[in-house]
Amino acid sequence: MNEIVGTKITTQVDTVAELDVLASAVDRLFQTAAGQSFTPPLTAADFAAIGITGVNSSNLAAVLTAIDGSANDGSGIDTLAELQTLVTNAAQAFGASALPIISSYDGTSGTTTPDAGHYGAAGVDGVTAGNVAAINTAIGPLSSSATDSAAEIQAVVDAYLAILEEANGNSADANPSANPTSTDYQTIGVSLGSSATNANGLNLLNTVVGAKEDAGVDTLAEIQ
Numbered sequence: 001m002n003e004i005v006g007t008k009i010t011t012q013v014d015t016v017a018e019l020d021v022l023a024s025a026v027d028r029l030f031q032t033a034a035g036q037s038f039t040p041p042l043t044a045a046d047f048a049a050i051g052i053t054g055v056n057s058s059n060l061a062a063v064l065t066a067i068d069g070s071a072n073d074g075s076g077i078d079t080l081a082e083l084q085t086l087v088t089n090a091a092q093a094f095g096a097s098a099l100p101i102i103s104s105y106d107g108t109s110g111t112t113t114p115d116a117g118h119y120g121a122a123g124v125d126g127v128t129a130g131n132v133a134a135i136n137t138a139i140g141p142l143s144s145s146a147t148d149s150a151a152e153i154q155a156v157v158d159a160y161l162a163i164l165e166e167a168n169g170n171s172a173d174a175n176p177s178a179n180p181t182s183t184d185y186q187t188i189g190v191s192l193g194s195s196a197t198n199a200n201g202l203n204l205l206n207t208v209v210g211a212k213e214d215a216g217v218d219t220l221a222e223i224q
Helices: 003-006 016-032 044-049 060-068 081-105 116-121 133-140 150-166 182-187 199-210
Strands: none
Touching: 003 016, 016 044, 016 060, 060 081, 081 116, 081 150, 116 133, 133 150, 150 182, 150 199
């Protein structure tokens, strides 16, 4: 607790209420280490409040499990450095387990459907609850060897986000000079035919996509 307070500036601890927030988080951390139940449950915001980074709603359960597995007397988390190391290791392990879920997903009920949390844990940015279903339609048909790294998955996500951004329906185009490229379409699995090398064909496709709302291009099949 003293180490946490030492990282704050005066205005961050100049009320009892502010100190109570920190003390409550510390208390629940040590209860977790001791294997005890408590209320309210620790959140990612609690970790952020005490200065610990890398905890989010997706990996929170994995982080708490790691804390629960530390020494019951709290000696494994009694410094910020120890706690940060434990959190970082747990988050990285969770991310390593999330990547195979995305890579093995084939769009059938025989594989786990990735959610936004899996993408975030794997180190992929830009996937939200609102667009994950669309992105999964592109990830599913790709081979596992084409989606077995965060960089490969990120490329698919970025390409699909460029297409979704283009689809603004009746709204004015916020970025008229920035349009999806033939590479963007091909990266998510769209077969362009001659439009792959025909600028006029690509321009027409972008015009068609631009006239759609997101719901009109939120599957690979619709774009195809």
